[in-house]
Amino acid sequence: MARFLAPLGLLPLLICSAAASLRAQTDTVPVVPLAALAVQPTRLNKPQMNYGRVGPAEVVLTYVIDTSGAVESRSVHIISATDTGYAHAASTFVRQMLFSPSRYDDAPVRVLIEQRIAFSWDMKTKSH
Secondary structure, eight states: OOOOOOOTTTHHHHHHHHHHHHHHHHHTSOEEEGGGOSSOOOBOOOOOOOOSOOSOEEEEEEEEEOTTSBBOGGGOEEEEESSGGGHHHHHHHHHTOBBOOEEETTEEEEEEEEEEEEEOTTSOEEEO
8 A cells, every 4th residue: 555645845735725625615605694593503612711811891702603513713803892801812712612513404504603701800701
């Protein structure tokens, strides 16, 4: 059995090419607003929230859940933040979340989410 071994100089090009191909495939699947779904995606995990500040704040952001249930990292956008110190923690948090895959008319779809994350004095977070 023959094996293909890429020269080390070509390995980054192969990885970039594979990532671009995957992005192109994902981009062809429509993005559906959450309100259009009969069954909303369910969050399957709750990543650890890491932030170095303590105090009340609220961050509103949008992101897209792909057809596998992962958050598309490049789709995360901060809409507003009452304290910008929390914006990075909130965007890192949502990038690590996993959801049940969504379907619309029995086809896999990407879902646009707007989420509010509230930080309080007791250092617990509430995501809505």
